[in-house]
Amino acid sequence: MSIEVRGLLKQYGEQKAVNDISFTINNGEIVGFLGPNGAGKSTTMKIIAGYLLQDAGTVKVCGIDVKENPIEIKKKIGYLPESNPLYSDMYVKEYLQFIAGVHSIVDRESAIANVIKLTGLQIEQKKKISQLSKGYKQRVGLAAALIHDPEVLILDEPTSGLDPNQIIEIRNVIKDQGRNKTVLFSSHILQEVQAVCDRVIIINKGRIVADDTVSHLQKANQGAQTVTVQFDAAIQLNWLETLDHVQKISEIGPFRFSIQNSNPGLLRKQLLELSLQHNLNIVSLQTETQSLEEVFRELTFKQ
Numbered sequence: 001m002s003i004e005v006r007g008l009l010k011q012y013g014e015q016k017a018v019n020d021i022s023f024t025i026n027n028g029e030i031v032g033f034l035g036p037n038g039a040g041k042s043t044t045m046k047i048i049a050g051y052l053l054q055d056a057g058t059v060k061v062c063g064i065d066v067k068e069n070p071i072e073i074k075k076k077i078g079y080l081p082e083s084n085p086l087y088s089d090m091y092v093k094e095y096l097q098f099i100a101g102v103h104s105i106v107d108r109e110s111a112i113a114n115v116i117k118l119t120g121l122q123i124e125q126k127k128k129i130s131q132l133s134k135g136y137k138q139r140v141g142l143a144a145a146l147i148h149d150p151e152v153l154i155l156d157e158p159t160s161g162l163d164p165n166q167i168i169e170i171r172n173v174i175k176d177q178g179r180n181k182t183v184l185f186s187s188h189i190l191q192e193v194q195a196v197c198d199r200v201i202i203i204n205k206g207r208i209v210a211d212d213t214v215s216h217l218q219k220a221n222q223g224a225q226t227v228t229v230q231f232d233a234a235i236q237l238n239w240l241e242t243l244d245h246v247q248k249i250s251e252i253g254p255f256r257f258s259i260q261n262s263n264p265g266l267l268r269k270q271l272l273e274l275s276l277q278h279n280l281n282i283v284s285l286q287t288e289t290q291s292l293e294e295v296f297r298e299l300t301f302k303q
Helices: 041-048 070-076 092-102 108-118 134-146 164-177 190-196 214-220 237-241 264-277 292-301
Strands: 003-012 015-025 030-034 056-061 077-080 152-156 182-186 199-204 207-213 225-231 246-253 256-261 282-288
Touching: 003 041, 015 041, 015 056, 015 207, 030 041, 030 190, 041 056, 041 152, 041 182, 070 077, 077 134, 092 108, 092 134, 108 134, 134 152, 134 164, 152 164, 164 182, 164 190, 199 214, 199 292, 207 214, 207 292, 225 264, 237 246, 256 264, 264 282
Parallel strands: 030 182, 030 199, 077 152, 152 182
Antiparallel strands: 003 015, 003 056, 199 207, 225 256, 225 282, 246 256
């Protein structure tokens, strides 16, 4: 296990910011860490990265206890905090040289050149950090997290401040890094998480409320699902009303219907049988799945 969290607890007075959570992440996994503001995401990530001590529970990174070996852990982790603290009076390359020195990198020039190219900082590398846009400052923070080629990446809101084109570029960087690293990242852009991750962990009020693949979460949190079907000619509405598990039918276009039901697989089969029985052609037939945003709202609003 690259990241192993067991019974983690962090308390501020009477408030439990993180309340007895456990999860594991394997090498090569890119896991989205989601939750409302104040849910405990950043606190958990700071503890994993060794920047904050827990009150109870254990965290291991690459088999090493974070609390017992904080310096050794920092060699294995690349951490981009939500606040992304930078030395604004330094030039980009100067700052990266400083970070490379902190990590005792031998071939610093090569490491800096590689990470500048990787994060798309070529045209800004000779500027002072204070002269950069928020998006490029975010790239500098990501470059600093990657420069020592860590085994584990902890990224707290890595695409904050980026424009749509930059988001796609950084998304590709994260996906590429996930081929041989463990990546845990949080984001409020749920479409971004859905595009990058197969698995998500959702935390709410300090507790984990979901830990599964995106597809399983979408299926598990759906009650009535929607099948849309379009025929090539008019049909009688009562033909659809007699099908099994149908809850609601809406005509949404010429010969096109939206059907809420609890068993979309069976319904699709029955629609095909219906078309054969009445000598009809089906122009389109699809099942609409819940978006990750809808799943997120359901899991965090009902708590």
